[in-house]
Amino acid sequence: MATAPLEPRKAPRQARSRHTRDAILTAAGGILAANGLRGLTTNHVARAAGVSIGALYQYYPNKQAIIGALLTQSRADLLAGMEAAAEAVEGEALEVVVCAMVRARLRQLFEMAALAEALERAEAELPADPGIARLRTRVQAQVVGVLAEYYVDDPETVARDVLAMAEGMAHAAVRAGEAGFAPLVERIERAVTGYLAGVVPEA
Amino acid sequence: MATAPLEPRKAPRQARSRHTRDAILTAAGGILAANGLRGLTTNHVARAAGVSIGALYQYYPNKQAIIGALLTQSRADLLAGMEAAAEAVEGEALEVVVCAMVRARLRQLFEMAALAEALERAEAELPADPGIARLRTRVQAQVVGVLAEYYVDDPETVARDVLAMAEGMAHAAVRAGEAGFAPLVERIERAVTGYLAGVVPEA
């Protein structure tokens, strides 16, 4: 038995694999953004991804898994963005740091508004997945960590409030057809700063 | 897709009639709150209402109409609540009036949290109905009117921001399992007041 090289043969296969997986996810995201959960059918996704329905089921065991992957991806992106944002302003005043993180979240919401909203609705509509819920928690934990460093009281609640406030305003603005990103961010930062003012312990 | 007529098909003439109509709506609300749009099937609603599927379709021309009726009812309730709240504090300072209206909204959100959230998701998922959209507009117009009386600049945007902020925080609190209503209201009012401070023209 000759020792045949195994890696070379496997690598391209994995590369193709990865490409197919991504194509499916991209197609699903586009459809979800455009047509909502109602329009997201597995056959439609497969066709849009240029993949047979059988292949789709080879990569994702069921429809939920596709939505789950989409959510995971989106949350992971967000987490990375927020971490980067926080690092960039490390050591500055509380509002500055929190606002930087909020801005990271807003950027994602704005960039793919339709998908982000549809994804959240989908998550609420579907049976809860602990793995995905955990990712959401980690996003908040990120903010909680910063708040704790500044000795903010009840940082969990504050983190939740700040993110919810920002997301609520952003969604409403997008739905209302507000065009510019900057003015919205300014208003949200004003609200966040105002809220934090009543929370930060006097230095 | 043609916009289906959302108005109830038949005006209740007999007493039994009215009861059936209400039973259907109540059942639909319960199911929507408990199982989301996915679980809301016409047969399921009929069974839960203790009514035959035929009877259901005698009162609502299609499934959408049921959701529409639910939304209309909820919006009309809200509108009435906000009007009452505003009247009760007429003439007081801006934050007081706005917070009163916001509190009316929060009360509704809290009282029937699951239904309120599910209804909003349903609305987003469904083809837009002008009649229902108009009711939503009227809720905001209510706030806009008050803001204009106090010479607030760009009252539409401010109204939207304030409501969105409050709703966002409330939803997040409910989802996180926060129990008490009072502390949440206090935090939200702090945020609203803080936000308004940067908006009110100096008296």
Add this chain to the structure above:
Amino acid sequence: MATAPLEPRKAPRQARSRHTRDAILTAAGGILAANGLRGLTTNHVARAAGVSIGALYQYYPNKQAIIGALLTQSRADLLAGMEAAAEAVEGEALEVVVCAMVRARLRQLFEMAALAEALERAEAELPADPGIARLRTRVQAQVVGVLAEYYVDDPETVARDVLAMAEGMAHAAVRAGEAGFAPLVERIERAVTGYLAGVVPEA
């Protein structure tokens, strides 16, 4: 026990009865002509007749009975028309008499083209009713009688052929949107006369 007059009390009731029956039939005829068998629903008929669905079922035991009554009425009318036509030309040459009868049939077909066609389709689509079939036979028997008087061979077949030829041409003309009655009748009579020429024994 006083011998109360029974007739007077019953007569008006029967009169109203008869009126309701007719209203239902008229409404059904109109709907059948306009919307075909598919559009003929009992509820629709009742509403169009200004009668409750319950009342409709008091007069006709089921939907089929309504269609049956419509067919019976139409056949009876036809029979009367043909009898009158035949009497008016009694004693004249064969083609004259046959053409008079054919003209009676054509007049009915033309006057209520849509209804006549819809009725025939309905009859074919529905389970056969011996009572109605018998009426159809009597229409042919009418022609058969005349043919026999003129010693035509196999009068049943000839009667059938003549009527079928005329009806076929008339239906096609109506469907094609032919407007005038006279030219059509002329063409049909030409065909009938031509056909009969090969059938009549030399006088």
Add this chain to the structure above:
Amino acid sequence: MATAPLEPRKAPRQARSRHTRDAILTAAGGILAANGLRGLTTNHVARAAGVSIGALYQYYPNKQAIIGALLTQSRADLLAGMEAAAEAVEGEALEVVVCAMVRARLRQLFEMAALAEALERAEAELPADPGIARLRTRVQAQVVGVLAEYYVDDPETVARDVLAMAEGMAHAAVRAGEAGFAPLVERIERAVTGYLAGVVPEA
């Protein structure tokens, strides 16, 4: 009501595919012939074809499309038959050519009498489809072409009359249970010839 697409949904790529398509059409034809439009339900067709309801809808987008395919097939067959018949007697006298074409039509009517009749009723009952109507027109155009070659006046009307006359007589004969094909054809040809005699310009 929008005119639904009548073309088959999917072109058969695998052999199995083609078989399923055909099985569905055959089953539908059988049921239509036996039970009429009323008995033609998609579930019934699927079961009779030995196919799941899902498969049926993979090949035909809706029930109408099945009927449409049946009609198209029947008309195409007829067209081919008439073309062949006309070619076989090219150059002969007018009545000979016309009778040949009529005979082609009669052969079809006789071979699948029940289906042919049911199909025609179905067509009348259903919303008109331009594609199918065009095929019907082409059948008549075929006859019109021949008539024009012989300088017949108003060939459209004559073509319509001749076909209608033949079809009417044939339907009536079939319905009456006439067994032999030959005597019927003879009578019809007599009628057609008689009718044409009044139409052909003297050579």
Add this chain to the structure above:
DNA sequence: GATGAATGAGAGTTCATTCAT
């Protein structure tokens, strides 16, 4: 008798998922 609210079998259609090829 009249009314019309109620019934429910059953129609057309969709779509997540499986499995022979």
Add this chain to the structure above:
DNA sequence: CATGAATGAACTCTCATTCAT
């Protein structure tokens, strides 16, 4: 492994008919 034909439970909605009032 990929393909796509096939499956069938489940969904929305209709309509002939019944029956309490």
